[in-house]
Amino acid sequence: MSNSLKNQCSEYLLEQISAALSALHEKKPLVHHITNDVTVNDCANITLAIGGSPVMAPSIDESAEMAACADALVLNIGTLDKRSIESMIHAAKAANELSIPVVLDPVGVGATALRTESARKLIENARFAVVRGNASEIMLLAGECAGIKGVDSSESGMEALGSAIKLSKSLSCTVAVTGAVDIIVSGEKAVFIKNGTPMLSRVTGTGCMCTSLIGAFCGSIRDPFIGAAAGIMSMGISGEVAKSMLKEEEGTGTFRIRLFDSVSNLTPQRLREMGDISCEK
Amino acid sequence: MSNSLKNQCSEYLLEQISAALSALHEKKPLVHHITNDVTVNDCANITLAIGGSPVMAPSIDESAEMAACADALVLNIGTLDKRSIESMIHAAKAANELSIPVVLDPVGVGATALRTESARKLIENARFAVVRGNASEIMLLAGECAGIKGVDSSESGMEALGSAIKLSKSLSCTVAVTGAVDIIVSGEKAVFIKNGTPMLSRVTGTGCMCTSLIGAFCGSIRDPFIGAAAGIMSMGISGEVAKSMLKEEEGTGTFRIRLFDSVSNLTPQRLREMGDISCEK
Amino acid sequence: MSNSLKNQCSEYLLEQISAALSALHEKKPLVHHITNDVTVNDCANITLAIGGSPVMAPSIDESAEMAACADALVLNIGTLDKRSIESMIHAAKAANELSIPVVLDPVGVGATALRTESARKLIENARFAVVRGNASEIMLLAGECAGIKGVDSSESGMEALGSAIKLSKSLSCTVAVTGAVDIIVSGEKAVFIKNGTPMLSRVTGTGCMCTSLIGAFCGSIRDPFIGAAAGIMSMGISGEVAKSMLKEEEGTGTFRIRLFDSVSNLTPQRLREMGDISCEK
Incomplete structure (x- = not known):
């Protein structure tokens, strides 16, 4: 690709992504979560910070009914058990019937x-708009072996490009x-985002929160590919801003608070100015 | 009402409310919660911040035993399931027998x-000192229809005055x-509080935390009407103080932390000085 | 003991403790938690802040499998129910078989x-490297009566020295x-730490987080006695640093964030300089 075409591609994506944030601010999408006990409060607060409205109704006795009212559904298996997986399947089926986008975070x-087994069961029983994970998780789901240490991976990610394409095709x-480097793929199409800071991996739940942001965007626009890119870029840029605000003696506690600050102050203009996205590796 | 009578009424309420905070600081009430997974940590920290002692024992195998030791019991259905509702009823009955005040937050x-159904079941099986909700929730409980979007409503509230009076009479x-505008009613008696800031609705759990503060006050004084007003005013004033402390580039993350700061630094004097309460609409 | 011997003892312990932090930073231990819903996010973030990697897999269908991969297992009964206790026993047995250290926090x-009953069941079915509690909890476990108010005790602790020795011997x-004053005992051996600030008891979860830090240290070095002392001293010193950073109008909210900051910036050198540990009461 020539430099001029590359620039055109990046410009086009940045336009789409910043327009997605305007759409989100306008729509204030209701994002239903069935998620884990560790980061559920963070997911609610990040959804509010970006301009959405969170709701968490994990019980199988109401999860599908709530999903039917929502603009998007986020499923996260961070502290799953057999009952929560059943509830997720109920909710996802209800969302699928109404064409409400469902986003999956296959934590760990x-x-x-x-x-x-639970991730496979979810995949067999529901259609997803977006699946977001770290390299190990996506490689595992695509059928590759991957060593996992805990749930907070900090691998580079690029080793999972082939797996991501394979998984994208098989799940459509x-x-x-x-x-x-963050990778977003849809079939053969791939884009790469280089925003972010290593500090994001020193706070729990930044992956879960990123998935919530994707849910909020997917609940506001029709294109899940742009929704995923917008959610991931919002998290990456907000991480950079949060890092830049830190003073001496401040550490991961303040960084985490600054992250919510930055997301709540994020504008379409800031996305356009700071977004580092390209159509080539 | 003449201006002089109005002022007398406000003065009287402010005296009662600031005395309630002194009583709370003195007593350090133990506030038992059966609450939701999203904001449970916030409820514990706000209870500590105001000067109470929180305890959360949601299991049906101990919830009633713990309630019997507490100074107040807070029930919140934010992430209810069938088991948690049974546990709440057990705990509420134990509290009722010992005249320990029970506060209900019928989230969503x-x-x-x-x-x-769960809210109705709770109301049929237990007596409450205070029920706190947003306009939609109170109107629904009083038998009016109301559209609900998520669990974080930001309606004005005044449309629910009639419903609040009806519900207050039917539940005594x-x-x-x-x-x-916040409304507190007991039978025909009503007072109105205008403290607060719209930023409170951009953080999850400010409603739940407000209910916890009401629980802490009701565990410290005998009058649930004043307890409810004191809890709500404490939240509203602390929100105003938190907002006023924000600097450029700070957003909802820092606001949330400043809210805990302000509650932990709240004094009877500040309540008297900043409290905006009146006996007329 | 002569002053010179006393100093030698303190010096020796400070050397061991600061070396333990270097070992932790090097190893980045995976710390599996089965813990309570109130402070689970705090436990994950404090584990990351000190340099470990947290994982929470509470379901009985995976808790033992996850424990077998971990460097340490932390069990906390803060919001226990019958299912979680079974899951804890499963996980502890798996850890015991592989000599993975298990740390118990018998909250409330x-x-x-x-x-x-649950604490006794855990003790009968598993071997622990460290049991950490407040004075009431340790006295109760050792068979003494103790009045408990809530789960956030702030008693002095020295009254529990005899109970701690008794319990240490009976559980080995x-x-x-x-x-x-914090007490760490192993059989007849006892050390005393005077770091900390009363503000630590005005934030929920500082006990739970202290136990997570002990878990991270025990997952990094072989000596649970030093692991316990290192975790407790890390919390105490970080509390002092957090307190010293507070400005006017800041309260428990900011203190809590500064605590994560201080733990994330903790160095072996700071432990050596600020550690207040002695071998005599």
Whole structure:
């Protein structure tokens, strides 16, 4: 690709992404979550910070009914059990019927048999708009082996490009891999985002929160590929801004608070100015 | 009412409310919560910040035993399921027997059949000192229809005055509606609080935390009407102080932290000076 | 003991403790938690802040499998129920078989029959490297009566020295009592730490987080006695640093964030310089 074409591609994506944030601010989408106990409060607050409205109704006795009212559904298996997986499937089916986008975060898949089986069960029983994970998780879901240590991976991500394409084709959905370089693929189409800071991996839940942001964007626009890119770029840029605000003696506690600040102050203009996205590796 | 009578009424309420905070600081009430997974940490920290001692024992195998030791019991249906509702009823009955005040936060009632049925079940099986909700929730409980979007409503609240009076009479308890103007009613008696800031609706759990503050006050003084007003005013004033402390580039993350700061630094004097309460609409 | 011997003892302990932090930074231990819903996010973030990697897999269908991959296992009964206790026993047995250290936080034991029975069941079915509690909890476990108010005790702790020694002998493990003075005992051996600030008791979860830090240290070095002392001293010193950073109008909200900051910036050098540990009461 020539430099001029490359620039055109980046410009086009940045236009789409900043327009997505305007759409989100306008729509204030209701994002239903069935998520984990560790970061559920963070997911709610990040959804509010970006301009959405969060709701968490994990019980199987209401999860589908709530999903039917929502603009997007986020499923996260961070602290799954057999009951929560059943509730997720109920909710996803209800959302699928109404064409409400469903976003999956397969936290720690591959780390235990329960997670791997549950992720497969979800995939067999529901259609997803976006699946977002780290490199290990996406490689595992695509059928590759991957060593997993905990749930907070900080691998570079690029090693998972092939797996992401394979998984995207097999599930007919957008697949996003977050890492030092973030990858978003839809079939053969791929874009790469270089925003972010290593500090994001020193706070729990930045992956979960990124998935919530993707949910908020997918609940506001029709294109899950742009929704995934917009959510990931919003997190990356907000991480950079949060890092730049830190003073001496401040550490991960303040960084985490600055992250919410930055997301709540994010504008379409800031996305256009700071976004580092390209159509080539 | 003449201006002089109006002022007398406000003065009287401010005296009662600031005395309630002194009583709370003195007593350090133990506030038992059966609450939701999203904001449970916030409820514990706000209870500590105001000077109380929080305890959360949601299991049906201990919830009633813990309630019997507490100075107040807070029930919040934010992420209810069938088991948690049973546990709440057990705990409420134990509290009722010992005349320990019980405060109900019917989060999202009306949004799903489970929430509506569960709230009704709680009301049928236990007596409450205070029910606090937003306008939609109180109108729904009083038998009016109301559209609900998510669980974080920001309606003005005044449209729910009639419903609040109706509900207060039917349950023989104090009913509080939080919104742009907060309403506290007990039978025909009503007071109105205008403290607060719209930023409170951009952080999850400010409603839940307000209910926890009401619980802490009701565990410290005998009058649930004043307890409800004191909890709501404490939240509103702390929101104003938190907002005023924000610097450029700070957003909802820092605001949330400043809210805990302000509650932890709240004094009877500040309540008297900043409290905006009146006996007329 | 002569002053010179006393100093030698303190010097020796400070050397061991600061070396333990270097080992932790090097190893980045995976710390599996089965813990409570109130402070689970705090436990994850404090584990990351000190340099470890947290994982929470509470379901009985995966807790043992995850424990077998971890460097340490932390069990906390803060919001226990019958299912979570079974899951804890499964996980502890798996850890015991592989000599992975298990740390127990018996939150609120004595406050209800469920907590007391569950703690006894855990003790009968698993071996612990460290048990950490406040004075009431350790006294109760050792068979003494103790009045418990809530789960956030702020007793001085020294009254529990005898109980700690008794419990340590009966369980053949390190027992730590946190309070105004922290006590760490192993059989007849005892050390005393005077770091900390009363503000630590005005934030929920500082006990739970202290136990997570102990878990991270025990997952990095072989000596649970030093691991317990290192975790407790890290929390105490970080509390002092956090307190010293507070400005006017800041309160418990900012203190809590500064605590994460201080833990994330903690160095072996700071432990050596600020550590206040002695081998005599």
